[in-house]
Amino acid sequence: QVEEDKHDNDEAINNNQQSTNPLCPGVIRGKTNQRNPFYAHIYVFDNDYPALLSDIHDDENNNNDDDLFRSHVARGVCGTISKSVTLSDFHVQCK
Numbered sequence: 001q002v003e004e005d006k007h008d009n010d011e012a013i014n015n016n017q018q019s020t021n022p023l024c025p026g027v028i029r030g031k032t033n034q035r036n037p038f039y040a041h042i043y044v045f046d047n048d049y050p051a052l053l054s055d056i057h058d059d060e061n062n063n064n065d066d067d068l069f070r071s072h073v074a075r076g077v078c079g080t081i082s083k084s085v086t087l088s089d090f091h092v093q094c095k
Contacts, residue, residue, distance in 0.1 A: 022048075052076030 018024045023045065025038045031048040054077050
């Protein structure tokens with residue numbers, strides 16, 4: 001009896017997953033509708049849904065009227081490092 005190899009189409013499944021992963025090279029990202037660059041090395045993305053904003057004004061979100069719920073403006077940049085590339089994919093040139 002010959003059994004069918006369940007892992008025969010792993011490459012096709014992997015390619016399909018990469019085409020829908022918003023962090024993979026060349027994929028169009030949903031929020032921005034921009035195509036990712038075709039990167040081959042470490043690439044750092046700006047987070048599409050950041051917890052902090054870099055361009056918020058001082059008077060926005062500044063509600064200190066309540067002693068229980070105090071808030072103040074916080075600025076920052078959130079980044080996401082691509083995890084789709086492994087160390088074995090990188091080529092290091094030694095001098």
